[in-house]
Amino acid sequence: xxxxxxxxxxxxxxxxxxxxxxxxxxxxxxxxxxxxxxxxxxxxxxxxxxxxxxxxxxxxxxxxxxxxxxxxxxxxxxxxxxxxxxxxxxxxxxxxxxxxxxxxxxxxxxxxxxxxxxxxxxxxxxxxxxxxxxxxxxxxxxxxxxxxxxxxxxxxxxxxxxxxxxxxxxxxxxxxxxxxxxxxxxxxxxxxxxxxxxxxxxxxxxxxxxxxxxxxxxxxxxxxxxxxxxxxxxxxxxxxxxxxxxxxxxxxxxxxxxxxxxxxxxxxxxxxxxxxxxxxxxxxxxxxxxxxxxxxxxxxxxxxxxxxxxxxxxxxxxxxxxxxxxxxxxxxxxxxxxxxxx
Numbered sequence: 349x350x351x352x353x354x355x356x357x358x359x360x361x362x363x364x365x366x367x368x369x370x371x372x373x374x375x376x377x378x379x380x381x382x383x384x385x386x387x388x389x390x391x392x393x394x395x396x397x398x399x400x401x402x403x404x405x406x407x408x409x410x411x412x413x414x415x416x417x418x419x420x421x422x423x424x425x426x427x428x429x430x431x432x433x434x435x436x437x438x439x440x441x442x443x444x445x446x447x448x449x450x451x452x453x454x455x456x457x458x459x460x461x462x463x464x465x466x467x468x469x470x471x472x473x474x475x476x477x478x479x480x481x482x483x484x485x486x487x488x489x490x491x492x493x494x495x496x497x498x499x500x501x502x503x504x505x506x507x508x509x510x511x512x513x514x515x516x517x518x519x520x521x522x523x524x525x526x527x528x529x530x531x532x533x534x535x536x537x538x539x540x541x542x543x544x545x546x547x548x549x550x551x552x553x554x555x556x557x558x559x560x561x562x563x564x565x566x567x568x569x570x571x572x573x574x575x576x577x578x579x580x581x582x583x584x585x586x587x588x589x590x591x592x593x594x595x596x597x598x599x600x601x602x603x604x605x606x607x608x609x610x611x612x613x614x615x616x617x618x619x620x621x622x623x624x625x626x627x628x629x630x631x632x633x634x635x636x637x638x639x640x641x642x643x644x645x646x647x648x649x650x651x652x653x654x655x656x657x658x659x660x661x662x663x664x665x666x667x668x669x670x671x672x673x674x675x676x677x678x679x680x681x682x683x684x685x686x687x688x689x690x
Contacts, residue, residue: 497614515649520558556603
């Protein structure tokens with residue numbers, strides 16, 4: 349069976365465009381294993397071909413004629429990295445109309461013409477990806493669509509400038525109000541709310557339990573398995589010395605660490621449907637989002653970060669790996685005593 353090849357075009361060959369070009373070349377084999385197809389760059393749109401030729405080992409890829417890209421039926425994906433409003437807006441609209449999927453990192457364009465571009469993508473039944481242009485490049489849209497692909501009924505993106513700068517307390521409050529907003533929109537109350545253990549930046553693991561407190565719900569942390577039995581939720585949770593089995597009444601909130609469950613895999617049909625799904629946004633102005641303004645953003649954040657730094661390691665560390673926590677504590681006490689710290 350012949351290998352599927354996806355032809356792509358790159359618009360712009362500056363710092364970002366050059367970086368994308370290198371990544372596409374370096375990760376070709378990895379993308380084949382992930383996508384089941386090879387991504388091949390067919391054209392790069394540039395202003396100055398002579399100057400751009402110094403940055404590639406294949407000058408035949410370069411063109412300053414947009415028509416060579418938009419009129420080429422082999423090109424399936426257009427990656428827009430020009431920046432600014434025009435001609436980027438026109439190129440994206442023409443690419444979508446020509447039946448090409450589009451990826452863009454253009455923040456300004458999306459801010460001013462995002463709805464127009466998304467409407468065009470829906471009209472022509474093509475995909476418009478812009479995750480690199482929002483959330484500081486943090487993947488926030490793709491995980492929502494992946495949830496839809498594996499069976500979620502709906503996905504919502506909670507976003508607003510008023511939420512910026514929130515610490516864990518303000519974030520948990522915002523999310524608790526967003527959950528209430530979704531309940532109001534759907535007309536259904538949640539029986540069980542799942543959260544991850546912690547984010548990868550602050551590593552505080554506070555948001556999940558704080559959401560539960562805001563909503564006056566019982567909660568269990570560090571879950572590895574859950575099951576219903578006799579009308580109760582039975583949660584297996586990690587501890588330093590093994591596992592606990594906790595019984596909790598519904599509704600409840602559970603934070604999850606690594607589980608033993610095998611993930612459900614999406615089908616091609618569900619992935620295509622998820623890619624075209626519109627992610628509904630919940631903003632501070634949403635009529636169902638009832639928030640106290642003083643509890644949002646920096647104003648609602650008692651945590652003030654003055655400085656972050658990596659401590660200087662002055663001595664070798666000692667790892668205590670005894671069979672039980674009690675034995676580790678005894679050994680630690682002995683070491684501290686020897687060092688005359690206690």
